[in-house]
Amino acid sequence: MALVAVNHLTKKYKSSDRKAVDDVSFEIHSGEIFSLLGPNGAGKTTTISMLSTLLRPTAGTANVNGYNVQREPMGVRRSIGVVPQELALYAELSAEENLRFWGEMQGLGGAALQTEIAEKLELMDLTARARDRVKTFSGGMKRRLNLAVGLLGNPPLVILDEPTVAIDPQSRRYILDYIKELHAQGVSVLYTTHYMEEAQELSDRIGIIDQGKLIALGSWEELAQLVGQDETLHLKLHQVDGGQRLAEALSTLKSIHQSSAHDGEVVLNVKAAEVALPFVLAKASELGLSIHTVEIREPNLETVFLHLTGRALRD
Amino acid sequence: MRKLITLALKEVRLTFRDVGALVTMLVTPLGLTLAMAAAFGMGGSNTFADVPVLLLNQDEGKFSNFLSAVFESAEVSALLAVETVSDEAAARARVDAAEVAALVIVPSDFSQRTLPFLAATESELGLDLTTLSQTEVEALPPETTQRLAQLYQQSLASERDPVSIEIYGSPEWPISTTVLKGIVAQAVERLNITIQSTTQLLSRLFIQGGGESQSLAAAAGGGLTTNVGTTELPVRLNIISPSGRPFNWLDYISASMAVFFLMFTVTSGGRTLLAERVAGTLPRLLISPTPALTILWGKMAGTALTGMLQMCLLWGATTLIGAYWGTPSGVLVAIMMLVLSATGVGALISAWAKTSGQAGALGTAVTLTAAALSGSFFPRVGMPAWLRSVSLILPNAWGIEIFSALQSGQGLVDILPLLGGVLLLTLVYYAAALPGFRRQFEG
Numbered sequence: 112m113a114l115v116a117v118n119h120l121t122k123k124y125k126s127s128d129r130k131a132v133d134d135v136s137f138e139i140h141s142g143e144i145f146s147l148l149g150p151n152g153a154g155k156t157t158t159i160s161m162l163s164t165l166l167r168p169t170a171g172t173a174n175v176n177g178y179n180v181q182r183e184p185m186g187v188r189r190s191i192g193v194v195p196q197e198l199a200l201y202a203e204l205s206a207e208e209n210l211r212f213w214g215e216m217q218g219l220g221g222a223a224l225q226t227e228i229a230e231k232l233e234l235m236d237l238t239a240r241a242r243d244r245v246k247t248f249s250g251g252m253k254r255r256l257n258l259a260v261g262l263l264g265n266p267p268l269v270i271l272d273e274p275t276v277a278i279d280p281q282s283r284r285y286i287l288d289y290i291k292e293l294h295a296q297g298v299s300v301l302y303t304t305h306y307m308e309e310a311q312e313l314s315d316r317i318g319i320i321d322q323g324k325l326i327a328l329g330s331w332e333e334l335a336q337l338v339g340q341d342e343t344l345h346l347k348l349h350q351v352d353g354g355q356r357l358a359e360a361l362s363t364l365k366s367i368h369q370s371s372a373h374d375g376e377v378v379l380n381v382k383a384a385e386v387a388l389p390f391v392l393a394k395a396s397e398l399g400l401s402i403h404t405v406e407i408r409e410p411n412l413e414t415v416f417l418h419l420t421g422r423a424l425r426d
Numbered sequence: 427m428r429k430l431i432t433l434a435l436k437e438v439r440l441t442f443r444d445v446g447a448l449v450t451m452l453v454t455p456l457g458l459t460l461a462m463a464a465a466f467g468m469g470g471s472n473t474f475a476d477v478p479v480l481l482l483n484q485d486e487g488k489f490s491n492f493l494s495a496v497f498e499s500a501e502v503s504a505l506l507a508v509e510t511v512s513d514e515a516a517a518r519a520r521v522d523a524a525e526v527a528a529l530v531i532v533p534s535d536f537s538q539r540t541l542p543f544l545a546a547t548e549s550e551l552g553l554d555l556t557t558l559s560q561t562e563v564e565a566l567p568p569e570t571t572q573r574l575a576q577l578y579q580q581s582l583a584s585e586r587d588p589v590s591i592e593i594y595g596s597p598e599w600p601i602s603t604t605v606l607k608g609i610v611a612q613a614v615e616r617l618n619i620t621i622q623s624t625t626q627l628l629s630r631l632f633i634q635g636g637g638e639s640q641s642l643a644a645a646a647g648g649g650l651t652t653n654v655g656t657t658e659l660p661v662r663l664n665i666i667s668p669s670g671r672p673f674n675w676l677d678y679i680s681a682s683m684a685v686f687f688l689m690f691t692v693t694s695g696g697r698t699l700l701a702e703r704v705a706g707t708l709p710r711l712l713i714s715p716t717p718a719l720t721i722l723w724g725k726m727a728g729t730a731l732t733g734m735l736q737m738c739l740l741w742g743a744t745t746l747i748g749a750y751w752g753t754p755s756g757v758l759v760a761i762m763m764l765v766l767s768a769t770g771v772g773a774l775i776s777a778w779a780k781t782s783g784q785a786g787a788l789g790t791a792v793t794l795t796a797a798a799l800s801g802s803f804f805p806r807v808g809m810p811a812w813l814r815s816v817s818l819i820l821p822n823a824w825g826i827e828i829f830s831a832l833q834s835g836q837g838l839v840d841i842l843p844l845l846g847g848v849l850l851l852t853l854v855y856y857a858a859a860l861p862g863f864r865r866q867f868e869g
Contacts, residue, residue, distance in 0.1 A: 188715040197706030216714040
């Protein structure tokens with residue numbers, strides 16, 4: 112049986128005409144890292160809010176560890192650890208006090224909680240700062256503590272909502288490595304991100320979500336097959352406002368499968384970069400645009416996203 | 427229950443680690459208490475004593491003697507140090523220099539215009555009715571009695587403007603001037619009543635005639651100048667408690683400031699629910715295996731506990747500087763009930779406010795209005811009855827009523843009806859808050 116089973120899950124806010132999550136279905140198996148990849152506002156956070164019982168679905172069902180999110184919310188809550196995107200910590204409390212408080216809210220207590228607090232502090236390399244107030248921590252330290260809180264009680268499913276947003280590379284690496292360690296321990300992880308390289312590095316399977324809809328689902332290899340052997344050309348222009356014109360002009364060329372532009376950068380899906388590049392340079396010259404850099408990338412999730420939506424992941 | 431206690435203790439810890447909150451909760455009320463007590467009087471003695479006042483009595487008659495008698499009475503002489511003067515310009519200069527609190531000026535025609543009949547009998551017949559005994563009045567010859575009746579009827583027919591006593595007060599002695607004004611106003615009111623009753627008696631004597639009425643006239647006339655001054659004033663200025671402890675500002679302001687700032691604490695405590703939603707800690711709490719109601723009650727309990735600690739600390743600190751709040755058992759129960767009620771106000775605001783900022787603005791508005799309406803800055807006894815009644819929709823007013831009762835020597839049993847009122851009010855607050863919270867948690 113799947114640890115998480117989501118069927119036709121839909122959420123429509125009263126304040127909006129469109130659905131934030133639209134008929135989404137997927138499963139997460141035990142011991143699996145499942146990533147929801149999509150741009151900001153795609154519906155990732157709304158999906159995990161419903162899975163963690165914070166929001167009531169408008170339609171569809173979801174079960175976590177055998178518990179229905181609407182009918183058995185307490186069972187679901189005992190089965191999950193959530194690491195929210197915001198730093199949901201009390202700045203005036205110390206790291207240890209935060210862990211104790213959130214541990215008690217999870218129903219932990221006594222010597223078991225004390226042991227777990229020490230373990231988590233050690234794991235997150237925060238033992239030396241255990242008694243310092245969180246308000247004195249760096250952004251990365253806060254992120255690590257935020258993660259530690261989500262892991263209290265060793266739940267079978269850990270939900271991480273963009274845990275690496277706005278942190279230093281060292282802390283980011285720390286968190287990614289720790290997630291791999293969790294995976295090695297057999298913990299299931301639901302990971303949301305808009306960084307395609309994180310999803311690609313961590314995930315057993317990836318769901319690509321855009322405008323509330325799950326548009327692709329599978330392992331990286333399965334998703335890569337969607338775009339075949341396409342390569343990606345990244346062009347940076349000197350003229351920031353020329354990207355859109357160039358992308359539109361290039362979209363008529365046969366050798367270019369997809370094109371998009373953002374802030375003077377043009378991303379192109381091409382069958383063979385060495386074939387397409389002369390045409391691209393000629394078209395840029397024709398439009399009076401000068402190219403600053405050209406980068407050729409192997410097929411990746413960004414290529415997949417571009418292929419599926421016609422837009423770059425960060426659009 | 428364990429989670430509820432954990433939540434409550436977390437609230438207390440967060441509040442007591444916030445320097446800004448500590449300044450609002452403890453430092454400011456203590457500072458204001460000390461400042462106001464220093465301005466209006468501290469300790470167990472009367473707040474006002476030996477206020478320097480000048481009396482310029484220019485009256486050519488005797489009726490103004492009532493004022494001297496008032497000033498010399500035991501009750502007033504403890505408050506005012508009255509100096510009789512004769513030079514108006516010099517006296518006004520002393521007031522202008524704030525050397526004295528005020529100057530009381532009785533005009534020269536005061537007696538003449540107060541009861542012209544008595545003045546006329548003295549000037550025409552050489553009779554001073556105010557000094558004659560009952561027997562002497564009865565012994566007057568018939569022609570004199572007849573003339574007295576004529577003079578009396580003439581005095582009724584003549585029109586006269588009200589006579590004024592001027593109080594020239596120094597702006598630098600505002601409270602003392604107000605007190606003096608109150609004393610003189612009460613004395614004048616008493617004089618007016620006496621004049622009216624005297625007029626009625628004289629009317630019966632000289633218009634209706636009769637030997638029995640003559641004695642009444644003598645009694646009324648003879649007692650006029652002394653009755654007003656020596657009779658106890660209908661409203662006492664100084665509030666003396668049954669415990670024998672006189673009213674003092676330190677007692678009053680200690681409790682009223684504590685209640686005032688308790689409202690600040692609980693309204694900002696309620697606001698933390700909205701702030702936690704923004705900070706992300708409330709959603710994290712809501713996805714922990716903790717029922718929403720436990721979270722809500724835990725936060726409320728934390729706010730109430732913070733309020734309790736605040737009130738107890740202020741009680742202790744003000745007691746150390748000489749304030750008296752009442753019997754400890756009464757004070758403790760009163761604090762508990764008031765904190766619960768005030769927390770209800772905080773809950774009501776945070777339940778219906780949409781944002782933390784909105785809750786903050788509402789909380790400040792409610793707290794300041796409640797303080798002004800409830801007598802946080804001045805004794806409630808001086809407020810109009812309707813305002814005293816209206817203000818009872820707020821915990822501040824109940825708090826001040828309760829602590830005033832305790833400070834006047836009443837015990838826990840005596841304040842039970844007041845505590846019942848607070849309980850009722852508290853239930854209303856929470857009942858009104860509940861739908862708002864339901865809306866928030868379900869949204």
